[in-house]
Amino acid sequence: MRIFGTAMPACLLLVSITTAPAQAAGTHFLVEGQVAGLLTDSTDLGQASTLVLGVGGGFRRLPMIRLYFTGQAGFDWFDARRARVAADAEASQREVLYAFGPRAYLAFTPRIRMVFDLLLGGYWARSQWTLNGLETYTAVDEGFSFVAGLGLQYRVLEALSIGLRVDRCEFLGRTHRRNLAAFLGFPEGSAEALLARTRFGLTVTAHF
DSSP states (O other): OHHHHHHHHHHHHHHHHHHOTTOOSSOOEEEEEEEEEEEETTOOEEEEEEEEEEEEEEOSSOTTEEEEEEEEEEEEEEEEEEEOSSOEEEEEEEEEEEEEEEEEEEESSSSEEEEEEEEEEEEEEEEEEEETTTEEEEEEEEEEEEEEEEEEEEEEETTEEEEEEEEEEEEEOOHHHHHHHHHTTOOOOHHHHHOOEEEEEEEEEEEO
16 A cells, blocks of 8 residues: 555656646657566576557656656566585576566757666565476465666667666565475575666667
């Protein structure tokens, strides 16, 4: 309830921007694709892909700033190896992430802009552990996610931008994965249990 209470004023502000009679000129919708590499806090490497949809607009008196309300859905995956004296484990993680929140653009020139995201949402994750190449165990977790992102975009055309992006993903959950790891004899530290990560990627955005 606290999350919805915090997000509601931001939503109302963005709706008022996009529906006000004195709208700033420009596009008001965006569709963005992201592809990225990821690094977890336990130094596992993986990949990610994300689709973003947004609606918003600008301020007539502040043309360098634009605000959007965005929703995104994505898929992250990575594989890792865990070892102890008597056994080895091949662990894989597959996750579906979804989040919603504001995006702000700050234009330095008509073509170059900084992008800021602050999103709250959730995730569904499936972990698979194969012990000594023989026995396979699976755990499923779900919980809350938080994403803070920063990017730089170049507007190639009025309707198309390309860019670079980095974001930080934090999670609440992982109870089943943590219990399975302990059961198999691979107790996870705080970084491994949360598997928070940093993603570095490329973006292509359509504006209309």
